[in-house]
Amino acid sequence: MGRLVPAVTRALDILELFLERDGPLSAPDIVRGLGLPRTTVHELVGTLTARSYLEPVPGRAGHYRLGVRAYQLGSRYAEQLDLAAEGQQVARAVAESCQETVHVAILEDTDVIYVAKVDSTQAVRMVSAAGRRLPAHCTAVGKMLLASLPAEELAARLPDGAGLRAMTPSSVTDVAALRKELEQVAERGFAVEESESNTDVSCVAAPVRDRSGRVVAALSVSVPLIRWNRERGDELAELARRGAGRLSERLGHPGR
Numbered sequence: 001m002g003r004l005v006p007a008v009t010r011a012l013d014i015l016e017l018f019l020e021r022d023g024p025l026s027a028p029d030i031v032r033g034l035g036l037p038r039t040t041v042h043e044l045v046g047t048l049t050a051r052s053y054l055e056p057v058p059g060r061a062g063h064y065r066l067g068v069r070a071y072q073l074g075s076r077y078a079e080q081l082d083l084a085a086e087g088q089q090v091a092r093a094v095a096e097s098c099q100e101t102v103h104v105a106i107l108e109d110t111d112v113i114y115v116a117k118v119d120s121t122q123a124v125r126m127v128s129a130a131g132r133r134l135p136a137h138c139t140a141v142g143k144m145l146l147a148s149l150p151a152e153e154l155a156a157r158l159p160d161g162a163g164l165r166a167m168t169p170s171s172v173t174d175v176a177a178l179r180k181e182l183e184q185v186a187e188r189g190f191a192v193e194e195s196e197s198n199t200d201v202s203c204v205a206a207p208v209r210d211r212s213g214r215v216v217a218a219l220s221v222s223v224p225l226i227r228w229n230r231e232r233g234d235e236l237a238e239l240a241r242r243g244a245g246r247l248s249e250r251l252g253h254p255g256r
């Protein structure tokens with residue numbers, strides 16, 4: 001990589017300061033935030049404003065906010081994103097770190113659809129495929145996605161008295177019991193499933209968010225029961241959270 005251009009680096013530092021702060025910034029705010037000379041800040045802010053990356057805040061002299069050009073670049077970046085492709089890359093990195101099977105899934109009605117998958121390299125492993133559809137209530141990814149729905153939408157998809165199909169003897173088949181579990185999932189920020197979709201497999205999952213903060217997918221790590229215990233589950237839950245966070249960032253979520 002060639003030499004970094006200091007002026008460009010400082011201009012980008014100014015733009016990225018808006019990711020860390022809420023609301024407009026003044027030139028003194030930028031000086032304090034980045035430790036740059038006042039003259040340098042005024043020149044860079046002037047240039048960024050002239051190119052519409054920043055714009056003055058009406059009625060607040062000397063204050064600036066992100067301009068329309070920054071929005072246009074962000075929108076163009078969002079347009080080129082592909083959840084399946086981005087998810088496959090992140091899933092591969094997570095799988096390499098734990099040597100277990102990793103999935104990324106989305107919610108469709110009351111089912112989950114796996115859009116990305118990387119297999120474990122171990123001899124005993126979960127066998128699945130991208131594109132597979134399963135009942136959401138039987139999977140960790142599905143529970144994570146259901147727990148992220150507004151209460152009204154969850155009630156519409158899973159009304160009182162709805163029948164829940166069992167995939168194994170451990171599957172939850174009662175809507176009231178499922179809702180109680182989903183409340184716990186939402187509170188702790190990750191989901192766990194033990195032998196509910198496959199008698200020989202347990203799984204943990206964490207939410208993936210887009211740039212608006214909306215949960216659009218979930219990332220999971222699946223483990224054969226012979227390698228599953230509470231301590232391992234906690235380790236993999238943290239890996240799933242970190243992986244889901246990386247994928248969220250790639251989808252434009254600021255990560256804070």
